[in-house]
Amino acid sequence: MTVTRSALANELLDRLGWSSRTCHELVDIFFAEICAGLAAGDKVQLPRFGVFVLREKKARPGRNPRTGEPRDIAARRVVTFKTSHHLRKHCNRGVYLPPMDRGNQEVHDQLTTVGPPPEPQ
Secondary structure, three states: OOOOHHHHHHHHHHHHOOOHHHHHHHHHHHHHHHHHHHHOOOOEEEOOOEEEEEEEEOOEEEEOOOOOOEEEEOOEEEEEEEEOHHHHHHHHHOOOOOHHHOOOHHHHHHHHOOOOOOOOO
């Protein structure tokens, strides 16, 4: 399953009961703020999720893979993402509990002690 903007907005709609339009606008604003922060050269930190960083790559020589012809690759900015320890831990266990779902500590402890995810078939 792929998580899309629409799926995120629908999840907000189900959880919060706001209007569909409001939920879609909220998702769009969220991503626009991340893009604006990166475009300004800022680091975007999402606690318990990860960090987006804009890196400058220098110009370098390269080759056209089809023809083998040498070409110059222009300098550019690229976005990198580093996952947080919490996200890696939860992905490796196959369980992710967002902070809002932690009302019952006993259930949380049971779910976070699950072993590694099953082997793919």
